[in-house]
Amino acid sequence: MSWIGKTYGSALGKKAAMALSGLLLVGFVLGHMAGNLKAFLGAEKYNGYADWLREMGSPLLPHNGALWIARVVLLGAVLVHIHSAWSLTRLSRKARPKRYYTLTAQQATYASRTMRWGGVIILLFVLYHLAHFTWGMSWAHPDFEPGNVHRNFVEGFRVWWVVAIYVVAQVALGFHLFHGFWSAFQTLGLNHERVNAWRRPLALSIALVVSLGNISLAVSVLMGWVS
């Protein structure tokens, strides 16, 4: 195990850990978005999907078993992602104690330059999102009914400012994914002249699919297309 500690001790190792945990989280947001599109199929299908999530892996795993495994793995990935970002940011801050009078941006994308604060926005949003739909805290969701996923979903998005929060967060997530997914290829050394041309379009597609998919859900409820 010491090689893991030694690798994570280096900045390149931390970057690799950030990339791997990030890719895992990209997989999660893709699945999360795709699964929630079932909301368009009506209450029965959507609630059925929610029940299936709890029975996933049955009978090998107990009730909620796979769900909890996923939660623990995701939490681990989030912690690794944040810790590596935090310590690498500190390393970079130390590397230039005296700033320039002017430093002209050359070709860095808006997405790349907003990774750190974008990440903070996404973290705050995830906490709000959990309070809203998972924990059903009364300040976030006054009309929460445990277990009735479709109803909570519809009631939750009837409020315009809630939808606004989700839209802003999804735009932030889209930018984060656009740079992060491409960046992971660089960090993990996955470059080859045959794949290089596909990395940007792939990152753009994932960013667009995830954020537009999620936005479509919240907006559809607000517009009354889903009830």
Place this chain on the structure above:
Amino acid sequence: MRLKLHIWRQKNANDGGSFATYARDDVSPDMSFLEMLDVLNEELIESGEEPVAFDHDCREGICGSCGVMINGSAHGPESGTATCQLHMRKFRDGDEIRVEPFRSRAFPILKDLVVDRSPFDEIIGAGGYISVNTGSAPEANLIPVPRDDAERAMDAAECIGCGACVAQCPNGAAQLFTSAKISHLAELPQGRPERFARATKMVEVMESYFGSCTNFAECEAVCPKGISIDFIAQMNREYLRSRFK
């Protein structure tokens, strides 16, 4: 051409430093940037003032000695050139030009625009070489090198170690320099036996001085030799593979 220069003046490593402003009204557009500074220095010397200290040597873009920040860009507004290859015709009459030294914790300012880039030498010393027995030089064609490998090695070997990549990087990272040096040797049969030990050691020294890459690609944009960030990916691959050796 009439120009207004704001140049960073700093007496020595311990001095705080500040910008000094010099109005110029007879700058020829055919001068190089360094020649323009030469003329300024002549006048400063004649009037009994201290000339502006800046690094330079070959003045043809191959030695890597020169390099300052010009209006926030390492080596100035033109791409693919060192400061010495930048000509005043790239500026417009009446422009204000701000000249700053490369800033990095690893590159302490010695005087005015002169910085100490010896951490780059330390990175090279940690593994940027191949170990061979001394004696008469072997016949060059005894070791076949595929053409594409040779081309990639040469692309990486173009790095002149000027430090513009570090200077432009918002993180003060030295990934482009280190990766060019690692990739250059990793592409060639002579460099391969030590490739993983080399990656480990050079990265270790790099990280003790510089910041962490966030794949902005600002370095690539200002590199006078146009070194590609593909080499950074290659270095990451070399390093991660070295962890499994």
